[in-house]
Amino acid sequence: MKRTLSKLFLYFCLLLVAAFMLLPFYWMIVLSTHTTHEIIQYPPPLWFGSHLSANLHSMMEAVPVARSFANSVIVSGSFTLLVLLFCSLGGYAFAMYVFPGRGLLFGLLIVTMMIPWTAGIIPWFFMMSRFGWINNFLALIIPNSANAFGIFWMRQYCKNNVPHSLIDAAKIDGLSEWLIFFKIIAPILVPGFAALGIMMFVNSWNDFMQPMLILRDGKMHTLPIMLKYMLGDPQRGTDMGSLITASTLAILPILVAFLAASRFFMSGLTAGAVKE
Numbered sequence: 001m002k003r004t005l006s007k008l009f010l011y012f013c014l015l016l017v018a019a020f021m022l023l024p025f026y027w028m029i030v031l032s033t034h035t036t037h038e039i040i041q042y043p044p045p046l047w048f049g050s051h052l053s054a055n056l057h058s059m060m061e062a063v064p065v066a067r068s069f070a071n072s073v074i075v076s077g078s079f080t081l082l083v084l085l086f087c088s089l090g091g092y093a094f095a096m097y098v099f100p101g102r103g104l105l106f107g108l109l110i111v112t113m114m115i116p117w118t119a120g121i122i123p124w125f126f127m128m129s130r131f132g133w134i135n136n137f138l139a140l141i142i143p144n145s146a147n148a149f150g151i152f153w154m155r156q157y158c159k160n161n162v163p164h165s166l167i168d169a170a171k172i173d174g175l176s177e178w179l180i181f182f183k184i185i186a187p188i189l190v191p192g193f194a195a196l197g198i199m200m201f202v203n204s205w206n207d208f209m210q211p212m213l214i215l216r217d218g219k220m221h222t223l224p225i226m227l228k229y230m231l232g233d234p235q236r237g238t239d240m241g242s243l244i245t246a247s248t249l250a251i252l253p254i255l256v257a258f259l260a261a262s263r264f265f266m267s268g269l270t271a272g273a274v275k276e
Helices: 002-031 036-040 052-062 065-096 102-112 117-130 148-161 164-172 177-188 190-206 209-214 223-231 240-260 262-271
Strands: none
Touching: 002 240, 036 240, 052 240, 065 102, 065 148, 065 177, 065 190, 065 223, 065 240, 102 148, 117 209, 148 190, 164 177, 177 190, 190 240, 209 223, 223 240
């Protein structure tokens, strides 16, 4: 009985924590169904209103939501796929192969993680300008597709979950290095892919600074920039209802992606734990 009561108390506490964490998302969805006047009143509304369709219509009139949504999908999806490809290859090489200077190269890679991104924003912008990538999605996709964190993450996952004997057996069977990686190693790395992919997708989806510096054409703006322009329209003012509705639509893909890959995400976090 004591053990049962302790478990019930633990589950109750976990439910309270979960409800507390979900409250901001619930409130955001509720506010998206109210007018600006109802949102700013006190006490604030805690249940759904009847102005969702009006907020959606106002949002569609204010900004090109569909185009911005498509731009974010293109940028974040392409960036995430390239990160998974390049970082898995780099992490696999650091984990499974011995070559001269491996420790030094990996140490230098880790050191770059300590440098704030803002310290290199001016050289990065000059490089993108020289490449002719101003107002081009390539500036948001290519430069960071082989980042230090992704390589570190996949290196640790490979080191802890890929046995050397499996690679040796594949070589004895005559498989090439590429076939070994894509046919044998890649399926083992699926949880690591899921965890890293979600983290990289969320970072790219929420990125504001880089798209703001690079994307000059309004037709190429991503969702964070679109939300910025909704915040201070001098002609319309700030329509809080449509702004919160747009914010809700912007966050839904992240929630869907996490829920779809939550099982792999959690197993990737545990299986890829940092250990030697």
